[in-house]
Structures are given as structure tokens and as C-alpha cells.
Amino acid sequence: MTEADLPRVGVSGCLLGEAVRYDGGHKLDRFWVDVLGPYVRYVPVCPEVECGLTVPREALRLVGDPAAPRLVTVKTGQDLTERMEAWALAKVAELERAGLCGFVFKFGSPSSGMARVKVYPEHGGPPSLNGRGIFAARLMDAMPLLPVEDEGRLNDPGLRENFIERVFVTHRWRLLRREGFSLGALVDFHTRHKLLVMAHGVERYRALGRLVATGASMPPARLAEAYIVELMAALRLPATVKKQVNVLSHVMGYFKRVLEPDEKRELLEVLDAYARELVPLIVPVTLLNHYVRKFGEQYMAGQWYLHPHPAELKLRNHV
Numbered sequence: 001m002t003e004a005d006l007p008r009v010g011v012s013g014c015l016l017g018e019a020v021r022y023d024g025g026h027k028l029d030r031f032w033v034d035v036l037g038p039y040v041r042y043v044p045v046c047p048e049v050e051c052g053l054t055v056p057r058e059a060l061r062l063v064g065d066p067a068a069p070r071l072v073t074v075k076t077g078q079d080l081t082e083r084m085e086a087w088a089l090a091k092v093a094e095l096e097r098a099g100l101c102g103f104v105f106k107f108g109s110p111s112s113g114m115a116r117v118k119v120y121p122e123h124g125g126p127p128s129l130n131g132r133g134i135f136a137a138r139l140m141d142a143m144p145l146l147p148v149e150d151e152g153r154l155n156d157p158g159l160r161e162n163f164i165e166r167v168f169v170t171h172r173w174r175l176l177r178r179e180g181f182s183l184g185a186l187v188d189f190h191t192r193h194k195l196l197v198m199a200h201g202v203e204r205y206r207a208l209g210r211l212v213a214t215g216a217s218m219p220p221a222r223l224a225e226a227y228i229v230e231l232m233a234a235l236r237l238p239a240t241v242k243k244q245v246n247v248l249s250h251v252m253g254y255f256k257r258v259l260e261p262d263e264k265r266e267l268l269e270v271l272d273a274y275a276r277e278l279v280p281l282i283v284p285v286t287l288l289n290h291y292v293r294k295f296g297e298q299y300m301a302g303q304w305y306l307h308p309h310p311a312e313l314k315l316r317n318h319v
Contacts, residue, residue, distance in 0.1 A: 006041040007171035010095060010103035010139075012112045013044035015151055020046040024056040029151055032104065036164070039310050043098060047111035047135040051087035053080075062110045066119040066130035071110055081134070084111060088138040095139065099174055100146060102167035103139065107152030111135045114150045145232045146170070157318035158238065166235050168309045169193065173228060181224050183215045190227075195305035197234050199247045204234035245275045247305065248284050254300055255291050263291075282316040 013020050017028035032042075049055060058076060062069035070081045106112040111133045119131035132140070140148060147166035154160045176189050190212050197205040208230050215223045248271055259267065270287055273279045285306060292300045300306065309315060 006039060007101040007167050008043055008099055009036075009040045009167060010043045010045055010098075010100050012104065012106035012109070012151070013046040013049075014106060015104060016042060016044055018044060018046065020049045020055055022048070022055075022057050022059045027106065027151075032151075035313060039313070040101075040167070043095070043100065045091070045095075045112075045135075047084065047088065047091070047133075050091065051080075051084050060110045062117060062119040062131045062133075064119070064122055066128055069119045069131055069134075071134055084134045085138075088135040091135065092138050092142045096142060100143070101170040101174065102147040102149075102163065104154065105133070105136050105148065105150040107150040109133050109136075114140065114148055145228060147232075157315075161315040161318075162235070162239070164313065164315060165196075165308050166232070169196070169231070169235060169304075172304075173231075177224065181220055183212075183220070183223070186215060186223070186227060187212060192302050192304050193231075195247050195251065195303050196308055197231070198250070199239040199243050199305065200234050200237040201243070202246070204230070204237065208234065241275060241277060244281060245271060248274070248288065251288050251300060251303075251306075254297055255295060258295050259291070267291075277319055280317050280319050282314075285316060 011032060012027075014025075014027045015029045015032050017026050017033065019026045021027065048057070048060065058073040058078075060071055060080065061074055063072050064070050070079055071084050072079050072081075105114040108117055110117060110131075112135055113131070113133040114136045115132060116129045117131035117133055118127035118129060120127045136148075140146070147163055147170060149159065149163045154163060172189070176185055179185070190208060194205065197208060208227065211223070211227055211230060218226070252267055252271070255267075256264070267284075267287060270279070270284045274281060274284050288300075289306050291297070292306065
């Protein structure tokens with residue numbers, strides 16, 4: 001796979017080690033550079049530098065109404081709201097054309113924080129935590145289906161796995177659209193993502209199935225839009241241990257007639273250990289992948305659930 005074929009992920013430039021922060025520093029995160037970096041194509045963004053501010057510079061903060069805050073400098077009170085808003089609108093339009101599959105924001109940033117950003121009252125007092133960075137807000141409003149997170153939340157292994165899973169699903173969706181959308185292509189996409197969606201919500205999967213079943217009666221563009229909206233809503237739901245056990249048991253059912261008694265016993269023991277959170281998800285998934293190869297189970301071989309993202313990321317290795 002060439003670099004051009006990789007998912008494109010927007011990211012706050014400071015997280016990649018770019019010295020663009022107000023104090024001339026950075027917030028390098030080795031996971032994004034060393035671990036995920038080889039499997040994505042980053043689009044670094046620093047709103048404050050790109051809108052024309054210097055490095056170093058006076059620190060900024062949000063002030064006023066959390067629903068529509070102003071961006072001002074901390075010491076001198078210079079209002080940079082219009083400047084940032086104008087830049088953000090142009091930048092978001094550019095990013096909409098870039099085919100992004102996700103965006104990682106900087107937690108707490110008055111320009112790039114996606115949630116819980118401090119907003120200070122006009123006349124002093126403690127800040128609320130109800131704000132969004134101005135650029136982040138514009139991007140999320142313009143691209144509501146784009147997988148987004150801030151780097152603070154992504155220290156949680158479950159949230160990190162969910163975000164990166166959605167990035168790769170979005171990438172596969174973009175490839176489908178690029179190669180030519182048709183009902184047949186959608187059926188194949190939906191079929192291969194069956195178990196992945198089921199791990200987030202069986203009812204959501206059924207809703208997607210009903211949509212595909214009536215797809216012939218809909219204009220292709222409308223069908224595609226309706227499907228991706230429902231799919232992204234499904235994948236945002238947490239894939240709990242209970243849901244995963246249901247999916248794993250479903251996969252096991254494909255081998256009930258071919259497994260030897262000791263193999264079946266071993267698989268049941270592994271599923272039980274996972275259900276009791278004694279082993280990570282990668283353990284039963286690895287064993288099932290072994291049986292997929294051993295018995296040549298082609299339907300399961302095509303299921304993205306068994307390999308939703310590069311194994312090197314170790315996203316299923318946490319308990």
C-alpha cells in the first residue's frame with residue numbers, strides 16, 4: 001500500500017512534535033508518530049500559527065458565552081475572534097476536500113479543543129468547562145460524521161480503539177465511494193462489516209440491513225448518505241464485553257460441525273476467560289482467525305471484525 005492509499009487523518013501539529021505552541025514548545029505524542037504514523041497519512045494543522053500568529057506568542061483563552069465565545073489574548077485582551085473565524089472557515093473548506101478519515105484535536109486548546117474547553121466570564125471568576133475551540137467547533141459542525149477525538153481522551157484504550165476503528169471504516173467507505181458506488185458494492189461492504197457493527201449494537205445492524213434491503217427503491221446518493229449516517233451512529237456506541245462475547249459466539253457457530261471436542265472445549269474456555277475479563281479480546285480473535293485459516297471459512301475470512309485495523313497497533317490487547 002502506497003502512502004496515497006493510507007487513511008488521511010488530521011491532527012493538531014503540536015502532537016506530532018511541531019514546535020508551534022504559544023511558548024515555542026510542542027506536545028509530541030509517540031503513539032501518533034511511532035505507532036499509528038506508519039499506517040496513516042497525517043494532515044497537521046495548527047490554527048494559531050496558520051491564522052498568522054507568531055511562535056512564541058501571547059497565550060489565548062475563550063471568554064464570554066460558552067455557546068459563542070470570543071478568542072482573546074490572556075494579558076492584553078486583544079480580540080482575535082474574527083481573525084480565527086475567517087481562517088477556520090477557509091481551512092475547513094479545504095479539509096472537506098482533503099478526504100479526511102478522522103481528526104485528533106489538542107485537549108483544552110481554545111482553538112483546537114473539541115470539548116470541555118475553559119470559557120472565562122467577561123468580568124472575572126472561575127471558568128466553565130462548556131466550550132469548544134473555535135476551529136474544532138467549525139470543523140465538527142461542517143463534518144458531523146467525521147471520527148474525531150482529543151488526545152486526552154485517547155489515553156483510554158477503549159476510546160482509542162473505537163476511534164481508530166472508525167477511522168479505518170471511514171477509509172474503506174471512502175474507497176467504496178471513489179471506486180464507484182452501487183447497490184451491489186454496498187451489499188458487499190455491509191456484509192463484510194456485519195460482525196463489526198454487531199459488536200456495537202445488534203439493533204443498529206438490523207436497521208442498516210433494512211436500509212440496504214430497500215436500497216433499490218432509493219436514489220444512490222440518498223442511499224449512500226442514509227447508510228453512512230446510520231453506520232457512524234452505530235460505531236460510536238461502545239463495544240462492550242457482553243456485545244463482543246455475543247459476536248464471538250456467533251463466529252464460533254460457523255465451526256461447530258468441524259471442531260474436534262478438545263478444540264471446542266479450548267475455544268469455550270477462551271471465550272469464558274474473555275467474558276470474565278481475564279484475557280484481552282485479541283486472544284479469542286486470534287484463535288478464531290486460526291480456525292478461519294485451518295478450515296478455509298471464506299465468509300469469515302472476509303469479515304472486517306477479525307482484522308479491523310493493523311495488528312501492529314495492538315488495539316485489542318487491553319483487558
